[in-house]
Amino acid sequence: MGPVVRTANVIADRELQTLLQNGFPANLHYRTELWSRGGLFDDVKSSVEWDVLVRYEPLTKTYRVARFVGRDAENLGRFERYEDAQAVLARPYQPKLPARRTRDRQYYIVTLEVEVLSMSDLDEIDRWLRGPLRNWARERLEDQSLYQRFPLDRRRVLELLDLHLSEKRDTHPLLWAVLMLAPFA
Helix, strand or coil: CCCCECCCCCCCCHHHHHHHHCCCCEEEEEEEEEEECCCCCCEEEEEEEEEEEEEEECCCCEEEEEEEECCEEEEEEEECCHHHHHHHHCCCECCCCCCCCCCCCEEEEEEEEEEECCHHHHHHHHHHHHCCCHHHHHHHHHCHHHHHHCCCCHHHHHHHHHHHHCCCCCCHHHHHHHHHHHHHC
């Protein structure tokens, strides 16, 4: 079948937890390669990639964890406690990457990239909201369906947008959190 991959304590960092709670999802990108020892150089025989997405949903106050392999998505659950979301990531996973029948010696290499927006990314969002995403943000924040679906004060949200655009107050973390709700409205 393939190697057994287990990820322990990868999202245990307090800073990562804070970013998640502020609406920034974490994407864990895995790549497993099957290598064969050859003559002068070893060769990659095959590989498989998958992603695990961890995100905090403020309306339900839960952490959602899902695995994506190609076009297939697997919901790994919703959890009220951060520690429970971490525990799901620690469960063993066996990607479909069987060793081949050959006389060559074979081995697996697994790499993991953790991607999360950082504070410097927040600065970039600030510039985007005041620049190229200005009209996009206004359209979404003026959309009535957002306020029908979620218990938000439309007048207050638009006031925060105006304060931000006029550079009277930096409200981009709040605006970004509301904008992340817009696709679900």
